[in-house]
Amino acid sequence: MIELIQFPFSPFCLPTRRILEFSGVKFKLINVPPQDRSLVWKLTRQKYYGVPVIRDGSRVIFDDTDDQQIVAKYLDQTLKLGLFPAGREGVQSILWRCIENEIEGATFRLNDIYYQENLPAAQQLQYLRFKERKFGRGCIAQWHQDQKVWLKKLEAALVPFEQMLAHSEFLLDERPLFVDFDLFGMLENFLFSGHYELPKSQPNLREWHRCMKTIRLAR
């Protein structure tokens, strides 16, 4: 059975999880603490410490690039999902760069503000240290102070997606492609703490999000 090694609020694992659910395949979730990647390190034979990682029998798949979507493309090919049609490759790759930089930059900060609610007490110190080592001392406190600014930035960054969804049921087509799952995952990361909702000014995005939560592949 396919295994997804992840942590529940990871913006990069949430799209993978939804793709697996969408496919209808049986899979197992294996959660690791965000700040302890020893299992990932072991599975990848000391090649990678990020998540998501997929274990499929003897194969271990991970994406050690910034923009190649190795994990999603593996699932797409293995499970025949049609998420990467050749005719949409260019536009999808432009979109996923925007989703994974601009959108993710706002969503993970807005979620990390609530790290004490998202993690057991025993993991909080290491999580805070891990964030501060990357983004500087006091980063999470600063994001909390700037929460309204980050919310505005996120809403502005989502405007083009709202515009796209006014004209089709999914971002690029009448069926979901990879970028739908990618954006969905980032928004699930934003919503994870339960402190936020999607902007009321973006009704098409809200409707699309409701649909993306449960959509299954029609075989």
Ligand SMILES: N[C@@H](CCC(=O)N[C@@H](CS)C(=O)NCC(=O)O)C(=O)O
């Ligand atoms: N290109 C990778 C990026 C994955 C990624 O950035 N994952 C984050 C967690 S959301 C991570 O594990 N980063 C390394 C770290 O946190 O030390 C993918 O799409 O799978």
